[in-house]
Structure formats: structure tokens, C-alpha cells
Amino acid sequence: MIxxxxxxxxDLPLAARFYDALLGELGAKRMIETDRMIxxxxxxxxxxxxxxxxxxGKAATVGNGTMVALGVDSKDKVDHLFRKALTLGGKDxxxxxPRGPFYIGYVRDLDGNKLxxxxxxx
Numbered sequence: 033m034i035x036x037x038x039x040x041x042x043d044l045p046l047a048a049r050f051y052d053a054l055l056g057e058l059g060a061k062r063m064i065e066t067d068r069m070i071x072x073x074x075x076x077x078x079x080x081x082x083x084x085x086x087x088x089g090k091a092a093t094v095g096n097g098t099m100v101a102l103g104v105d106s107k108d109k110v111d112h113l114f115r116k117a118l119t120l121g122g123k124d125x126x127x128x129x130p131r132g133p134f135y136i137g138y139v140r141d142l143d144g145n146k147l148x149x150x151x152x153x154x
Contacts, residue, residue, distance in 0.1 A: 036080035040092025
């Protein structure tokens with residue numbers, strides 16, 4: 033399955049502050065850090081989320097149709113993370129609510145990458 037997901041950034045320190053605060057709400061901490069990339073995880077051996085400056089040196093851009101779903105354990109956590117992302121400067125891409133059998137809220141990070149907070153239980 034997925035080992036990690038990478039999101040491009042044009043400002044690594046700014047993205048680091050956003051994701052430290054946002055992913056910290058899920059218990060994630062920085063696992064790996066270099067001068068061009070930071071990876072967060074909840075524990076070694078689990079999936080990671082990374083932000084990085086593109087290897088080719090060109091500007092990071094948002095992939096059309098690309099989105100990262102971050103699974104959480106309740107509707108309340110979806111609501112909380114959605115609000116947290118907005119307070120950190122993220123943009124509303126769809127308020128939390130039911131979508132089929134799921135409960136999801138959509139945001140864009142500071143570089144325009146699309147995230148969703150996903151609860152799949154009842």
C-alpha cells in the first residue's frame with residue numbers, strides 16, 4: 033500500500049509550520065528532514081506525508097485531480113482539522129459533511145495542494 037505521499041512546496045519553512053500544526057493534531061511528528069523535504073508520520077513503519085521542493089528546481093504546482101485523504105477516527109475530528117487548516121491559512125474547498133457513506137471536509141494547503149479529512153465509519 034502507500035508508503036508516503038509527497039506534496040510540492042515553494043516555501044519549505046512555511047509549509048513545515050502549516051503541517052507541523054495540522055498533522056500534529058493527528059499525533060504525527062517529523063520523521064525525516066532534509067534541506068528539500070520533510071516527512072511526517074504517526075509512528076515508524078506507518079504511511080507518511082511529505083512536503084518537498086521539486087527535484088527539478090522548477091516551481092511546485094498543484095496536480096489537477098490530485099488529492100491526499102487523511103483518515104481520522106470521527107466526524108468531530110474531521111470538523112476540527114478542517115477548522116484548524118483554515119486558521120493556519122488553508123482554503124475551504126468543501127465544508128465537512130456527508131458524501132455518500134463517508135464524512136469528509138476538503139481544504140487546500142498554503143501551496144494549493146488539495147487535502148481531505150476523511151471519516152469512513154458510521
